[in-house]
Every structure is written in C-alpha cells, then in structure tokens.
Amino acid sequence: MLPLLSDEDVPRSITDGLRQHFPGVDVLRVQDVGLGNTPDPIILAWAANEHRTIFTRDRNTMTAHARDRVHQGLGMAGVLVLAEDIPIGKAIQELGTLAQAGDLGDLDGQILLLA
Numbered sequence: 001m002l003p004l005l006s007d008e009d010v011p012r013s014i015t016d017g018l019r020q021h022f023p024g025v026d027v028l029r030v031q032d033v034g035l036g037n038t039p040d041p042i043i044l045a046w047a048a049n050e051h052r053t054i055f056t057r058d059r060n061t062m063t064a065h066a067r068d069r070v071h072q073g074l075g076m077a078g079v080l081v082l083a084e085d086i087p088i089g090k091a092i093q094e095l096g097t098l099a100q101a102g103d104l105g106d107l108d109g110q111i112l113l114l115a
Contacts (some may be wrong), residue, residue: 001026001077003100004095005047007056008036010082014091018024019101028052034035044076053078053107055095055114063111071110083115 006015010029011105014043018027035043040062047054048069056062059081066079080098082091093112 002099002104002106003053004028004099005030005049005054006049007043007054007062009057010055013088014082014095017088017092018096019097021092021094022100024085025096027099028069038065041069044069044079045074048075048076048077051077051104053080053099055080055082056080057082057084059113066111074080076109077111078102079111080107081111081113083113086115087090 001024006027006029008030015029016025018025030038030043043054044065045090054062056079062079063081066076069076089104091114
C-alpha cells in the first residue's frame with residue numbers, strides 16, 4: 001500500500017472521501033503534520049523521509065521542485081498531480097485505487113497526472 005500525503009491545495013473533501021471510502025488507506029494532510037504554509041521543498045523532503053506519495057493540484061511549483069529533487073539524486077516517493085477540473089469522486093477513486101494497489105517504491109522519482 002502507498003502511504004499518501006495531501007498537499008495544502010487539495011480540498012479536504014478529497015482526503016475525507018479517501019478516509020471514508022478507502023478506510024485502509026494511510027492518508028495525511030500536510031496540515032495534520034504541522035507543515036501548513038510550508039515551502040514545497042520542505043514538504044517533498046518530509047514526504048521522502050516518511051516514504052509518502054504526495055498528491056497535489058499544484059502543477060507548477062510542486063512539480064518543478066519535485067523534478068529538481070530527482071535531478072539532484074534526492075529521494076522522492078512520487079507526486080500525483082490532480083487536474084484542476086477532476087471531479088472529487090473521480091479523484092477519490094483514482095487515489096484510493098492507486099494507494100491500495102501500490103507498494104512502497106512503486107512511484108519513486110515519478111510525477112503522474114491524474115485527469
């Protein structure tokens with residue numbers, strides 16, 4: 001199973017829906033771990049240390065910092081980018097399915113768009 005970390009820009013309804021519809025999925029919000037209003041590189045480093053795949057709606061700065069980490073040879077447990085217009089139900093279903101089907105390391109160094 002892939003442990004997840006929700007970026008600050010993701011609506012709480014998505015993390016709440018994951019917890020409700022996929023109760024076995026380990027999902028935290030950055031706010032839950034004291035990382036609210038924290039720069040992306042610090043969030044990425046924390047997630048890497050905790051082996052958590054980040055999901056975000058930030059296609060610009062989070063993905064740029066993620067690419068920088070990979071180019072620098074730093075660990076990254078993956079970033080899942082939600083399209084701005086993805087329906088909440090679809091986001092919950094896709095994230096939950098990926099989390100349940102995935103294993104630690106499956107998304108290392110990868111940035112994937114969920115549309």
